[in-house]
Amino acid sequence: MKKLLIAILASLAVAGVLWIAADGLLSFVLFWGRLHSLAVHFPIGLLLLSGGLELYRLARPKSKVSEVLILSLPLAAVGSILAVLTGYMLSFEGGFAEETLYWHLRLGVLVAVCATSSLLLRTLWRFFAWQSLERAYQTTLFAGALLLILAGHLGGVLAHGPDYLTAYLPAPARSLIGLAPSKAAGSEIDRETAVLFADVIQPILDHDCGGCHNPSRKRGGLDLSSQEGVLAGGENGEVLTAGEGSSSELILRMALGSTDPKRMPPGDRTPVDLGKVEVIRWWIEQGASFQLQLSQIKDPPFVVTAYLDRIAPQGGAEPEGIFALEVTPPSVEQMEVLAEEGFAVGFLAEGQPFLDVRMPRGTKLTSEARSSLAEVSQQVAWLDLSGTELESGWTGVLPGMTHLVRLNLSLTNAADQDLAALNGLQYLEHLNLYGTPVSDAGLKHLAGLPRLTKLYLWQTRVSEEGVAELRAGRADLEVTLGETLKNADDE
């Protein structure tokens, strides 16, 4: 048995020596060092568990948790020593923020010391009945667990950057602990005041590069968390040359193929979104100004607008007119009845309750058709009755159509008195009366239509004076009385 153990240890030692001889000491050290992130989590769990169990035993001295401590504490001690060893080896990789590393290493060693001494003290207390050591054991265990939390946090800062923990804190909580508002990619962007670098590009760098290129963890000597860091470049020199987007190291590294060892982010990690890369490329090509505001970019190129639309979609214009109203859509039955009555009917657009309704030319607007129309009077936005035959009393359907925007009565027998029914249609914008017997008397009924902007009066009995009277003080009302083409053939 002993011989076997010696044989194993010896062959491991030989293998280690051969390894070092072949690849150098550093690669040997770093191989084991990179196991730090694996090794470190066992002692964290075990030491916290041991501390918790001991607390429980304080509250309930008769409980049998000691049985668990017999196993968990030695494992925690051994694990913490292994973690310190691998951690020290990893520190040779370089690129870490020196101060953070300094404290992480020392706290880590302290944790290992605490864990090991608490194991020692407990063994003396329990197995050699050295009762006075119980308090000392407990103190070192609790101190170790507390220090562990600090050391672990610093380790997290080294691995993921200083903002990792707080990046997604709600804004009020951030301001409470004295942090500036977060600029995580995709957060609100005010296009009037936003600065291209600070508000668009820095969040991309933070999100996609910040894991390794932050002030705590300058991989390759590069810190991309600030303007200074970007300008300073890394150990291979500058990462950008203003005006030369495509040949700047920053872009080149992201544009390399996924199998290229120099590609960033390395390995199998998700490549940086091409849309983001193109925004950064454009910014560098335009001179890499750190002050350039979005509002100063004349004719923003597609790469920029497309990205902005993606991360901070503009809500579009606020709905206006009837589109700002809450109206229930018509029922399927109501639509079916309209179709049966001969209307061509459809929705104005998806998600809208409003209807575009047309009666085919040459047909008659029967009383049945009118009552089917009255059923949806709240929903009719566009109504085209052009060229239809209107029976007396047809106007009864109009006053209820309070959301009517366009009304086409051209080539009908709609008369002056019929227009009285339009009074109160506050959303009516377009009214086509071409080819009707309407005269100046009828126009008087239109004075109270606040939104009327287009009025077609060709081939009616309306006079220019009547139009002038209606248009008095209404520059936005466009009236068409017919068009003439000046004869230019003789020139």
Add this chain to the structure above:
Amino acid sequence: MEKTTAHRRTLLSTRREFLSRSAQGLGGIALGTIMDGSGAGPLIAAPEEGNPYWRGAVHPLHIPPRAKRIIYLYMAGGPSHLECFDHKPKLAEMDGSPMPDSLIRGEQKSAQSGGQRLQVLGPRYSFSRHGESGLEISSLFPHIAQLADEMCIIKSMVTEQVNHDPAHTFMNTGSIIQGRPSMGSWMAYGLGTESENLPGFVVMTSSGGGQGQPIAARQWHSGFLPGRFQGVKFESTGSPVNYVSRPPGVSLADQRELVETVKSLNFLSNDVLEDPEIQTRISQYEMAFRMQTSVPELVDFSSEPEYIRQMYGTEGADGSFAANCLLARRLAERGVRFVQLYHRGWDHHGNLKDGLKEAAQLVDRASAALVLDLKQRGMLEDTLVIWGGEFGRTPMGQGDDGRDHHIKCFSLWMAGGGIRPGTTYGRTDEFGYDVVSDRVHVHDLHATILHIMGIDHERLTYRSQGRDFRLTDVHGNLVKGILA
């Protein structure tokens, strides 16, 4: 009858077609698409006998439409932007001097200009400002100039094809590969019909003024869309539609009976095959039958008052562009979605000065009359009028009096349909050689036209050969700057 494997394959490969056909099937309004209160409904319609309006594959529309129909005045041959709508005083200044090397170095020359000395050719016609908007328009177009406050001139159009036929195909279908649906077919498919007895997509041609390069019928083909969305070419003289008149001695009732019988037979085989083309055939028989009565009324120009005929400059049905414009307005009034009028006469490799004059005289008055006539009828606000060709022409002369094809910039104007009136969009350099700002690629134009019609160009798709196709393929950006 047993459905064979081949039949099943046909059926499966055209699932979307089956759905859309169900929507139109038996002439039903797409009632199934009615919102159930949630906003969107299925594409399948309840068949509704007697109501012929099919509201299209995009129902409801993605956004409220700015226009409901399009009249596309297609100036085939490549009108010279430098003599029409893009004024370049620098060219006059440098007339006869060599083209600056900085512009043309490394550029590929066409077969016709290759090997020649490239000299600047000054504009052959003068420009002046018109309307309150002060748009600069050439003296070739004294009537179109009167539309200055109605139109938006895009000076920064860009295409990819330098020869007529592929450039037409690119302008019409967004691809140079044959077999893609034309713009009008996409509209007919997406928007459905507003006319129960006329096709949704009508094409007419005229010529004069230059080499009348031919236009292939494939320019209005429906591609992989069902055949009933193909453009129907109306003749410009005589009866516009061939072979729809009843033979002597056949009554309307006889004809109806024949059509009904053929239809029932077609339905029988359609039940087995569910082939889109059978449905197309059924609907075409129906349409042809209805056109027997609708067409004579459509072309009865005697109902047009004398002053209207004078305005357009035609008595109608005389084969002229003007007659086509007048008919286009009548088609638009009757609910036709997409009317495309080709005028073949703008290919001026030589005889630029006189040829342009002749071509312009043939289209100028009628183009302007059409827009104004639509306006006074209240139709311009929901009709999009487009005027332009497939590419522009070189600032370098070809011979003493000609210009070669040019794709790096050309001009096109639009009016009506929610277009920002009295404006220009985009700029070219001082030679009219290249776009300086606000480039509008053909794909961008398509995206914008679809937007005007209420369609998101990324969402109007049709699956063919295992892939969803769009008019704009994978391109196209909305040109917001030309919209009111």
